[in-house]
Structure formats: structure tokens, C-alpha cells
Amino acid sequence: MPLEIEIDGQKLEVPDGSTVMDAARLANIYVPHFCYHRKLSIAANCRMCLVQVEKAPKPLPACATPVTNGMKVMTHSDQAVNAQKGVMEFLLINHPLDCPICDQGGECQLQDLAVGYGASGSQYEENKRVVVNKNLGPLISTDMTRCIHCTRCVRFGQEIAGVMELGMIGRGEHAEIITFVGKTVDSELSGNVIDLCPVGALTSKPFRYSARTWELTRKPSISPHCGLGSNLTLQVKQNRVMRALPQENEAINECWISDKDRFSYEALNSDQRLARPMLKQSGAWKTVDWQTALDFVAKELKRVAAAHGPQSIGALATPHQTVEELHLLQKVVRGLGSGNVDFRLRQSDFNADGKLAGVPWLGMSITEVSQLDRVLVVGSTLRKDHPLIAHRLRQSAKRFLKLSVLHAVDDELLMRVAHKSIVAPAAMVDALAQVVKAAAAARNSAVPEMVLAVVEKTQVTESAQRIAASLADGKNVAVFLGNFAQHHVQASQLHALAQALAEIIGGRFGFLGEAANSVGGHVVNAVPMINKSENVANAAQMVANPLKAYVLLGVEPELDMHDPRQAIAAMKQAELVVAMSAYQHKAVDYAHVLLPISPFTETAGTFINTEGRAQSFQGVVQPLGETRPAWKVLRVLGNLLNLSGFDQQSADDVRVEALGKEEKIVNKNNYLLSLPARETTSGSGLQRIDETPIYSADAIARRAPSLQKTRDGQPPVASMNRVLADKLGLRDGDSVRVRQGGGEAVVAYAVDDKLPGDCIRLATACEETAALGATSTELTLERVAGQQKVAV
Amino acid sequence: MGLSIGLPAVPFAKDLYGPDALIMKGIDGTNWRLKGYESLGGYQALRRIFNEKITPENVIAEVKKSALRGRGGAGFPAGLKWSFMPRQFPGAKYLVCNSDEGEPGTFKDRDILRYNPHSVIEGMTIAAYAMGIPVGYNYIHGEIWDVYERFEEALEEARAAGYLGDKILGSEFNFQLHAHHGFGAYICGEETGLLESLEGKKGQPRFKPPFPASFGLYGKPTTINNTETFAAVPWIIVNGGEAFLNMGKPNNGGTKIFSISGDVARPGNYEIKLGTPFPKLLEMAGGMRDGAKLKAVIPGGSSMPVLPADIMMATDMDYDSIAKAGSMLGSGAVIVMNETRCMVKSLLRLSYFYYEESCGQCTPCREGTGWLYRMVDRIEHGKGRNEDLDQLNRVADNIQGRTICALGDAAAMPVRAFIKHYRDEFQYHIDHKKCLVAPYI
Amino acid sequence: MNAPAVAIIGLSPESLAKIDKAVAKYPPQEKQSAVMAALTVAQDEKGWLSTETMDFVAQYLDMPPVAVYEVATFYTMYDLKPVGRHKLTICTNLPCALQGATNAAEYLKQKLGIGFGETTPDGRFTLKEGECMGACGDAPVLIRNNKQMLCAMSNEKIDKLIGELK
């Protein structure tokens, strides 16, 4: 039943359970506050929001006081203003008032409110408190003397990030915010505390002292990293992106962003940026103008096509490129008469190609994820790959969601996991088949024909039984395939089984989109179109059976591709490698021409996120040096190749051509139409679990120094369980030599007893492991004796 | 460790608690065990409930009739509080005893627990029965560790004898009772701070509403009462609410244990009928130590306003009379000061206490208690300024009524009362940079 | 052999048994309720609470380490730094002060040659100022090592006590 309330003379109705603060917000009345935040629990500790309530003997905190029917509230009466001023005075007595040197200056809630509620001079003449500063790691800078103890940061950790990294120790005036002695903050969402802190106690370390807020212009943008498509506000000073902040969008990122979204911008100003076109002439790199560079590219492409046939040309792009870029890339390639174009660089199983109705997408809107009551996540490093989807699941896991996990690693998800099945990569198909079998039994329904053969012969284990039972009693169920499942050598089998499982339990299934434009790449057909009976190669085939010419759009083959070893070998033997990139990278070793293209901040473009929402953005700064937006480069290349249909005047024109005029979410389906061929796997011997570390996943994040300094940015180590470590005779200080697919790497090791037997977990997408072959190839391990470290 | 110096400190006088004692009647310092309690008629109330099949509703009605008011400080009628408990609530519910006695001047709960622990166990069991509660905790002040251990022993005795646990005295009623100890935090005496502490957190009070009766321990409906409140229950059940009420005054039923400390000859606990005149209580405590002259009394624990001698000498010891005199009965801690005591220094010690004990979560208390303390400290040390007294009142005003819990009020009220009644003494300190009265304590 | 980098920080089986007993008082999903008891037991065994000890308690009770640290710093009877063999805490609050506690405190300081918050060079005594212990009637009151209350501490009794505590 709605309740009636009158605030400052304004009458309104609010839902039962509202607080006075909720009502004031509805009525558009500002009540000053610090500790209140609509996404956090109510602490009511700052007392800034004290208001007068009729018949109440004392002022009450608006944030915590429930509305009662007929309540009359005065937010600006003498009593209220007196109380607010009293609180403000208390807040300021121990605050250093060092606004001129504080990074928060200009965007400080305390500063703003002090102007309205503070007295002109303080009557406090005692000594001020000084608080020892804390080291929270490479991302967050602290000045704890400024802290006003609102505990927003502490509540954020407990309630949103799911990990209590910050706490308030001590009591009374001595209370202070800390991390546990000597530990830094490691959550992948940690940067949000910077936004939450109403004063300058927690500020951005990379941004420190680099600009004052009033010098910055704010421009909207879209995150180019994970598949969520977080909305950003980029702050720019003198043609430089100085800071990335969340732009609130309740349907996508709410008011949060991941640390990757927040701190990657550092790489935009990296000195590794490629600023001019370069051409290799008689073995030496020379800076050239665009005309020369593109003439060369056009001439060479034509030559290769004539000499070896158009099918000897292939193009690879990352899924972080825009819709416009991917569209024009495939258009150029197809114009040349080749069908070799792909962006699914880490994928290893392409058996579903040609059998898929629609594109791999989330299968629902992002907000719908928050309503699911039973979820099975298959093969996902959930927190790191999808920080804010993990956050949504975490919020519902506190209430109605029962989450099940099927994966090769058992990382802490910082939320309640109801059931899990942790198996070696090669056993994942069987493990999922077990769940299908158990679910069919629980629901008394037939196993879909497509997967019957796999399911029939499996033996249901107890963990599968529990997962199936959990899913079977849900009302709003989903099965999600994570990045690891999508890159799996039997990805199409997992896909078929997930689809079957969803069908049996009457739920949905979807793909947790890997990158900003994973869906967009499919939508614009930047994939080889097998069903169109082209004689074509997919990303894996393009490097397995080397071509004569490659066009790389943003790709760093040794870091971005499933088989880095093959990829590099393929590049090295090619007659022509055209590297379009924002960065100068390893391509200098094998490419013939380097073309500097704009990162997302220097071009207009569109990403289609995992829920199929197309989000366009404008460039926020001028391209660096001679850098050009890739869509323009590709258009000019089309002209130089005398291809038709390259007359677009703007990114907008390209988008309309690629997606049509409709802004609506692209209509999708992700069902397999027929049974993919079964890939046989060895299933015996050692296996490698090769995830992509969060800050290695794309070219920008890789070059953000502060992110690289975090725990997630540390060099890869080979983790294994104790049994395997002992079998190898590993001791403290030793390293392991890993051989795979003809390449080798020597890395440190770590023991993780939660890993399945005979598996090592060793990241891909890193220089340290770039020499290794694909994960599906044979793996051997060997101890490398290290100097025995003395116990300290 | 076999030290020669142990408990009890003061030789136990037989009549220590006074002739009117109900709760402490017959207590001699040695008969705290189950047998002793039973020989004084202990557990008869519980037996009666089961033998006579007294319904929970009737138990609550009896407690209501007794006008037993909470002995922890706020004086809220116990029977009324019990009736707020959602009886038919399906999930878990809890009963909590507040033995975190930390209000300066209060030391009665310690005596109840060390000399008469079974009265609390019986009282809690009856309360649990009345409210249909299966589990209870007694939160015991960390500083009285030996008492905590003794209470654990008493719990073992009660369990073994069938007064606690499953199917109590052969009935269908189950009640599990456990002891929990604090470890040095006054704020855990505040009921919601106590609940947080019991949940294994910092004892930071919760904003109310919701009240513990709907959202208490682990978020479940919870009833909290003071040790002495529970200890009075068995007597009420055996002798009837009416009889208890008649011991005191209307709205102020029964006897109350007053802890008298300070400048009296025999500091200690005295159980008297509510409404007993203060001079009578003073006399029981042996009068003023060394025949000194009475100057001031804090009648209800350090948080309550101080009253000058003349007002006190004309006041009866019950909730309403003390309120009329301008203070509060609070926890029943009577701090007596003689004419040699400096009021600035006395307030300084109290202000330091609240400054040290503020939990630190809400702004006015965290920042304001330090401000108050520092100003009083300056005045005491000869650095007072003329505007300080008004400033003290102003800061106290800005704390009082604006905090999450009543510790803010507790810190503010003494400041205002001390200045109100002894302004000249404060002014003298400011003007002369020294004390008006003789060298202190 | 894989030599551990640091000494294992666990607690003795007796201590763990005590903690388990405390845990059993609370609902199974509310193990955290036993944190105060666990820290007390740990402090009794180790003398004080080091970061490692608190880490261990956090792990044992399945709590974030910071939450344990919050608790350990909130309650005054936990020691986060090493203390003497005998930690003597004296209440100096007003009621006690009126009954001789100020003098007793001065006497102790002078006798031990240390101030509040300090430890004697021989590591025998640490002296702390306490708040109301709920025993004002027996003032002056001292608590030895958090657990033993000593009442009506006249100078003679203090002499005797200091003599007996080795």
C-alpha cells in the first residue's frame, strides 16, 4: 500500500518501505548526505541528512527513517538546518581543509556542502587528528586524514565487490579505515571506492596531481574491453584522456565500472603508441606518409592475389574493433575475392560454423541476469572476465539465486556458490553431459537427439546430480558459457549440451560475451561464411595452413591467438603482413607495413555488447600524430583497390550500411541447428588450463602500467596441485619448464590444491608463454632447480 | 595462579543487601551454587509454571502487573517489552541478557551473577517460555572474567538438573542458554551494539527502527533485558505481580539494587524498595566517609545529570521521583561526592570516558566527545577561555539527540548538568587557572 | 623437504578445542559469533595478537581478515603488541577515583617505574589504564592478564601483589 508523505509542503505518495530520503529524491528535494548511497546498505552514520519530522522530538536521519503514512517532513526548517550545520561543524573540525592540494578539490561533496552548511570560521581550537596513511596498492591513492568515516568504501567491499578488503578499525576518534596489515586492495572492482569516497581520502593513484577537475571536459564513451559495454565518461585535458569514470546506466553497468575500464586509459597515452605509418624497406623500418603506405598495401595485395589467388589473403581482427571497422575489413577482403576473415582469435573449435541460427550472445538482456534464480556457469573465470555480471549474480546470490559452477579451476567467486563441479578441461564435456542426463531424469523428459549419444553413455556423479536438481527446481533458469568454454577445444559440444540442458529445464542459455564487440563481429559477418560455400579459412586455419598475405586489424598474433606459436610462424613466412595497430608491437619482426590506427577514443564507432545492444560513440580526442581511424583507412584502401561500395563519408554512414538504421537491439538467436562433429580428445596425459588474464586480454589493458602492477597483472606462474608438484619434485624456489606444441617456457610455479589432477594452470596472452603451442597439443613439464631460498 | 589476593575483596556482611532484599535475600556469598539457590526456594517459579500449567500469556500478564521496569537504564516496562515479541513467529528467535555492566558506578549485575547466578538463569528460562524462545545468550562484561566462568558453571548445573536444555522439567519446552563474554567496550551495553558484538563484529550500535523485537540477533526477533530485570522474575512468578508492585510505588514496582560508590563509608550494593528516600539509602551505606559533607550525587550512573546535595537529600529513590528532581534513575548507580571534590576534574574524568568509549561510527559522537573532553581538559589545566562554558553547552547540544545511540546523550548530559549546577567552579578555574576546592582525590 | 618459509602460526590443540566449544554455542552458519572467544583464547596462548595470529583466527572462523582486525582493535582487552608477563589494568574512572584509585595508580606507576601503556624493562609488568570494570564498590580494582580481578587494592596489597608476581 502506498504511503502519503508531505515534504517541504509537497505532497506525494511513496511505496511502502520507502525512507524519507527515497521520498525526498522522488520529490526532487536534495537532502545533504555523505554516508547514504542508493546502492549500499544504510549506515546512517554521517548524520548529515538530519531533517525535522513533525511530532518527532529530535531531528531524524532521512536516509534511515522509514516513511509512515501521513508523515510531515521539513528538510529546511530551523531545526533541520541547525542539525545539519552542527554535523558539518563536527565533520570539519578534524578535517585537514587542504582543498588546494587535494585531488578531490572541485568534486568534493564535503567541500560543496561546507559552502552551504558550514560556518565561516571554525570555533574548534584544539589539535587536529592526524591519521597514518595507508598503502592500498597501485590503483588507489590515500590520504586518510581526510576520511570522514562514512564507511562507503567498507560497505562497497562487503556488499558489492563481495570481499571485505577495507575495514574500519579502532573506535571513537581513533577509528580509521585500513586494509588488513600490509595487504593491498585486489578486487577487480576496487576503483569504484574512488567514486564513492565523498572526500579526498581515496583518490585515483594514476590520476594523482595530473589535473584539477575544472580543467577537464567530460565526454561520453563506451568501454572497449569486456563484453558488457560499460558506459564511460572520459575526462579530457589538452587532447589527452586524463581519467575514465562510469557513466550511470542502470541497464548495463549501473553506476560501477571495472578497474580495467577505469585504469586502461593510461595506455592511450603510452609511449608505445604507433604514431606514423612505417614501411620496411630493404630490412629497415622507415617512416612514410599515408599515401606511400597505402599505395604499397594496395599494390602488394593485388600482387599476392594475382600470384597466388585471392584465397591466399587473409584478415584477422580482434573483437575489440568497432562494428564499422570489422564491416569494412570483411568488405575489403571479400572485395578482393577472399573469404578469409575472422575475429574469433582464441577460438579453437569451429565445428558449429554454419550450423548456428543467429549469433552467440547472452540470450537475454543484462538486467534479466539479475532476475535469474538458478544459474549454471560453464567454463568461466567469472569475476575477471565479466566483473559486473559477476556482481549482478553476487547480488542475487545473496537472496534468491542458487549458482552452480562447472569449470576447470575453483577460484574464489566472492559469492555463495551452491554447487560446483571442478574437472580437468578434457572432462568438461562429460561433466556437462552428466548434468544434462540428471536434469532429464529429474524433469522426466527426453534428452534432445542432438546430444543423445554423448549423454547416454555418461555416468552421473553426485555433483552433477546436485547441479541438475538445483537447476530443475528453478523458475528462471539460465546456463551460461564463459570465455573458457568458448575457447575450449570442444566448444561446440559444450554449446550443444548447454542448449540441450536449457531446453530440458525450460531455461535459457547464452554466451558471456568475451569482448566489446564479440556479438558485433558476427553481426557484420567478419567471419568466414561457410554456409555460403566459400572456400574459406577460419582464424585457426589461417595460421595452421599459412597464407601468403595477412591483414591484421589490431591483432598481436602471439598474444591474441589460440596457438601463438603457429601464429607467429605463419606471420614470419608470409610475403605480406599489414599490421594495423594503435601500438608498435612485435609486428616489427615480421610485418612489412605498420599502419597507426585510432584506439576507441580517437574515432567514432559502435560496439554491440553481449546482450546485443549497439552502442555508438564519438572520438573524444584528436588522433595522435598521424594516426587515423581504421574505418577511414579501410575505406581508402577499398578505393585504392578499386573496389565498389567504399564511398562512406562518416562512421555513421558505415554503421548504417552495416546495421541498418534501426538503433534497436539486434535480433538474435544462438541455437545450433544440427549436431556439430565430435572432436576426439586425448583426455589423458597432462593438460593445460590456459585462461587469458584480465589485464592481458586486449592491447590497451596490456599497456596500462598501473593495472600491470596489480596482483592480476603479475607474470604468469604454472599452478598445479600438490600431487603433481611432488611428482615433479618441485621445491620452493624451483621453476618449471613447460613444453607444448614444439615451444617451451620457463615459469615459476605455485601450488593450488583446488586444481584438478594432472593439470597446470598457465595463462596465455602473455609474452612469457607466447612461445608455447596450442593448449590442445601435448604438454610436458620438467623441474628447473632454483636456488634454494632460505626461510625467513 | 594461586595469588593470596582474590575474591571477595570486601568481607561479606550478612545484611549487605539490606532488609528489603528480594533478589538477594539470603545471599551470603557462599550459597551461589544450585543447591544453595534451591534451598532458598530457587526454581520454584519454573516448577510452578509447569506444574500449574501457567500459560505464556499469563506469565506475561503477571510481569505486566508487577510494573517491573527494565533495570538496565531506560526503565522500559518489562512485561510490555515481552508482549512485543511476535509469539507465533515461525523462525528462530532469541533472548538476550545484558550483563555488560559498564556504566561507571554500576556493579550490581556482577553481584547478581557471582552470588546468585541461578536467579538469572531461572528468570531467563521463564522469559523464554513466556515468549516461546528456544535460544538465549547472556552477554557478560569482559572485565569480570571470573564471574563469566562462574556463570558457565551455573549453566552446567542447571543443564544437569534439567532446568535448561530439552524438555525442561519434563515439559515440552526447550531452551538452550549460553554465556558470551565481552572484552572491553562500554558501548556493548547498548542493546544493539551488544547484538552486533554477539554476532562477532565491532559493537557498533544499529539505527533503530527496526527494533530488536523485529530485527535482532542474526536479524531475528530478539528480546533483551538487563540481568537484574531477569533476576526479579522468579520472585514475581512465585509471589505474584501484585506483591511485587506493592513493594514499590505505582509505576515503580518492586525493589531495586542500588550500587553506591564514592565518598560513603560502605560502598556496595543495597536492595531497597523503590521509593525509599535517599537519606535512608545513604545511611545504609554507612553515611559519608569520614563524616565529610555531601556535595553532589549522580543518582543513576555516570551518564545521568548530577544533582546537588540539597536536591538529592529531598528525593526518593524511584524512577519518577528522580526524574522530577532533574536526573534519571538509570542503572541505579549512585555516585556520591563530598565537598572536597572538584567538579571540573570529576567531569573531566567522565568526559574522557565517553571520548574513549565512543564507538566512532556517527559524526557528532565521534567528533564531539573529543571536543568536549579537550575543552574540559583545558579548563582543568588552567587554559580555559571565557567562551568555553557556552561552547561546551553548544557542542553538547549539537551531540544530544543527533546520534545513532544514546551514548551521545550520555556524553552530553553530564556536561550540561555539571555546568548548570557548578558553573561558578568552572568559571573559577577559567579565571584563576586553579581549583576552587581543596586538592583533589 | 619443503621447509616452511615461516613458522606455522596455528594454535595448540587445547586452544582449538576451546574455540570449538565456543563455536558450538552459536548457530552453525554464525561461526563468526565465536570470534571474541577465539581471539581471547589465542591471546591467552600467545600473550598477544600478532597479524599472523589474527590471520589464523580469520581462517579458522571463515572470516575476512579485516573483520577480525576490526574486532581485535575495537575491544580494549586485546593486545596488538607484546605485553609484559603480567598486564595490570587499573580502573581510574570517577567512582573508583573517589575511592582511592588515583592514588593506587600513582603508587603502581612509581613502584613499577613505568607509566600507563608501558612495560617494565624486565618484561614482567605492563600497566594499563582501564575504564569502568563494573566493580566500583571494591575500588581500587586491578585486573591481571584480563582474567583475574583484584579488589580493594591498598598500597600494602599492591606491594604484596608485586612481590608475588614473578
Ligand SMILES: Cc1cc2nc3c(=O)[nH]c(=O)nc-3n(C[C@H](O)[C@H](O)[C@H](O)COP(=O)(O)O)c2cc1C
Ligand atoms: C551507551 C549505553 C550503555 C548501556 N549500557 C547498559 C548496560 O551496561 N547494561 C544494561 O543492562 N543496559 C545498558 N544500556 C541499556 C540497554 O540499551 C537496554 O536498554 C537494556 O539492556 C534493556 O534492558 P532492560 O529493559 O531490562 O533495562 C545501555 C544503553 C546505552 C545507550
Ligand code: SF4
Ligand atoms: S552515539 Fe557514539 S557510541 Fe552511539 S553509535 Fe554514535 S558514535 Fe557510536
Ligand code: FES
Ligand atoms: S546520509 Fe543519512 S546519516 Fe549519512
